[in-house]
Amino acid sequence: MQCRELEVFFEEEGLAPLSAAARQHLSECHACKHFFEDVTGIVALAHQLPAELDPPEHIWISIRNELVRDGTIRGLSGDRVPWWQSFAELFRNRSLATAAVAMVIIVVAFLLGSKPREQVLQVQEDPYASTVMALSQQEHDLANMQLASTGENSAVDASLRQNLEQVNEFIADCERRVREEPSDELAREYLTNAYQQKAQLLSAMMDREGSLN
Amino acid sequence: MSEADAIRLAQAGDAAAFEFLYRLHGRRVYALCLRMVGNPSDAEDLMQEAFLQLFRKIGTFRGESAFSTWLHRMTVNVVLMRLRKKTLPVASLEETTEPDEETGGPRKDIGAPDLKLTGAVDRVNLERSIEKLPPGYRTVFVLHDVQGYEHNEIADIMGCSVGNSKSQLHKARTRLRDLLQEEVREQARNERQIAKTQTGQAR
Numbered sequence: 166m167q168c169r170e171l172e173v174f175f176e177e178e179g180l181a182p183l184s185a186a187a188r189q190h191l192s193e194c195h196a197c198k199h200f201f202e203d204v205t206g207i208v209a210l211a212h213q214l215p216a217e218l219d220p221p222e223h224i225w226i227s228i229r230n231e232l233v234r235d236g237t238i239r240g241l242s243g244d245r246v247p248w249w250q251s252f253a254e255l256f257r258n259r260s261l262a263t264a265a266v267a268m269v270i271i272v273v274a275f276l277l278g279s280k281p282r283e284q285v286l287q288v289q290e291d292p293y294a295s296t297v298m299a300l301s302q303q304e305h306d307l308a309n310m311q312l313a314s315t316g317e318n319s320a321v322d323a324s325l326r327q328n329l330e331q332v333n334e335f336i337a338d339c340e341r342r343v344r345e346e347p348s349d350e351l352a353r354e355y356l357t358n359a360y361q362q363k364a365q366l367l368s369a370m371m372d373r374e375g376s377l378n
Numbered sequence: 379m380s381e382a383d384a385i386r387l388a389q390a391g392d393a394a395a396f397e398f399l400y401r402l403h404g405r406r407v408y409a410l411c412l413r414m415v416g417n418p419s420d421a422e423d424l425m426q427e428a429f430l431q432l433f434r435k436i437g438t439f440r441g442e443s444a445f446s447t448w449l450h451r452m453t454v455n456v457v458l459m460r461l462r463k464k465t466l467p468v469a470s471l472e473e474t475t476e477p478d479e480e481t482g483g484p485r486k487d488i489g490a491p492d493l494k495l496t497g498a499v500d501r502v503n504l505e506r507s508i509e510k511l512p513p514g515y516r517t518v519f520v521l522h523d524v525q526g527y528e529h530n531e532i533a534d535i536m537g538c539s540v541g542n543s544k545s546q547l548h549k550a551r552t553r554l555r556d557l558l559q560e561e562v563r564e565q566a567r568n569e570r571q572i573a574k575t576q577t578g579q580a581r
Contacts, residue, residue, distance in 0.1 A: 176548040177541075204551045207558065210504050211523035217405035218412060224422055225400055228429050232396060237434055239391030372419045 166190040171197055180205055221365055227324045296360050303367045310374040325370050332363045381445060388436050396433055403446060404429070406525065407453050413520045414457045416509040424460060428453040443534055450527075451535045454517055461513050499558050507557040515550035522547050 166174075166186040171194075174187050180201070183191070191198045232238040339356035342349060379387075379398055387395035407428060411421040432452050439448060508516060521527045521535065522543075532543040 176545050179544070179547075200555070203555050203558075206499070207504065207551060207554055208523050210499065210501060211508075211519070212526075213501060214413075214505070214524045216409055216525045218409040220404050220408035220425060221418075221422060224408075224426055224429075225397070225404070228400065228426055228433070229393070229396070231430055232433055233393075235434070237391065237436075238393045238396060369419070369422070 168194060168197055175201075175204075180208065221369070222362065223325070223328055223366055223369065226328055230324045230327065293356070293360065300360065300363055300367065303364070303371070307367055307371050307374065310371065322370075322373060325366060325373070329363070329366050329370070332359055332366060335359050336363065385436065385439060385441075385445060388433065389439070399433075399445075400429060403449055406446075407449065410450070410453055410520060410525065411457060413505075413508060413524065414454075414513070414516060415460070420460070424453070424457055428456045431456065444531075447531055447534045450521070451537070454521075454535055458513055458517070499562065503558055503561055504554075507554055507561060510557050511550055511553060515546060515553055518543055518546040519550040519554065523551075 166189065168190075171187055171190050174184065178184075191201055229238065336356065336359045339352055339359055342352040343356055346352065379395070381399070381402060384395040384398040384402075388399060404425070408421060408425050411424045411428070412418060415421050415424065428449070432449055435452075439445065443451075508519065511519060517536065518532060521532050522529070527535070529540045529543045529547075533540045536543065538546075
């Protein structure tokens with residue numbers, strides 16, 4: 166077998182199984198042997214890349230809202246999907262919830278560890294203060310960007326705005342619940358997830374505004 | 379609920395069935411979009427577009443091919459259309475199936491020592507090089523070597539022959555090797571440059 170024939174073999178049969186003639190050629194030709202080893206290594210590395218990745222949850226909400234609006238999804242009353250349904254879906258995604266909770270735990274642990282002792286009690290009282298402040302700032306920046314925008318709004322933008330309203334409603338509910346029942350772990354978990362979702366939504370909206378302007 | 383049940387219910391407009399299908403295939407479609415365009419914001423847009431097209435046309439699905447193949451075909455079309463609209467240099471299918479060189483034999487860097495990649499590249503290098511592949515090669519490589527599709531499925535998704543899919547995969551792998559070798563050389567050059575500067579400063 167010659168180099169050219171080996172090339173045709175790889176093209177038609179792939180890298181495995183190798184024929185006896187191909188094996189023989191590889192044992193004699195250093196260039197082809199290196200090529201084979203390199204490509205086999207590349208394929209092995211490619212197999213390690215994840216074939217599946219978690220998409221952000223807001224994509225499904227946007228798709229569903231679109232499908233309800235254009236009548237592809239039937240049987241739901243009105244154009245607007247009830248907000249509590251959207252949130253039930255948000256928190257069904259366990260990996261998102263776990264990541265969000267883990268993030269907040271790390272942040273709170275960091276805050277507690279880094280603050281002087283006299284400030285610890287204050288941090289325990291309102292561990293979300295810095296998150297709320299950062300989100301407010303982001304929302305303020307987004308409002309400024311929207312004011313400066315050309316005013317062209319797509320269905321996706323409308324859907325994102327609607328989702329943001331839903332998130333804000335839910336955050337208000339969770340905050341009220343946490344204020345009334347500070348020991349309610351579930352409410353805290355929901356609140357954490359809602360903050361995470363709001364951050365994602367704001368970031369997506371700012372990206373869109375940035376690309377439109 | 380089985381996939382077949384979900385398709386039937388979705389054809390009747392059932393919300394839960396649409397969600398079932400989205401959850402079943404969404405992670406794979408998102409990974410495909412992300413590897414094809416290389417940025418999460420575009421990948422999200424494309425994924426949304428692909429699923430909207432799919433769900434709006436679900437009434438026409440007759441089951442001649444697997445549902446996932448149909449979905450992937452739609453996704454690949456949406457992605458390739460977007461790439462064509464952008465200013466990125468996009469090689470046509472014909473172009474990407476042309477032989478790279480007429481030298482015969484696996485591509486070698488003439489005049490340069492044959493560079494062995496084993497151990498020199500990691501996933502980051504690979505991801506970066508995949509992004510540099512022409513879209514036709516990239517699609518076949520991602521579908522086959524990352525997502526694990528067989529050539530007959532890829533032929534279905536891309537609307538080409540099995541032979542064409544095999545040939546494109548081989549050329550994609552060969553091109554990827556070239557890109558990675560380039561990257562390793564570039565890295566070595568940079569390291570030499572840094573070492574030279576440090577030596578100069580020490581004197």
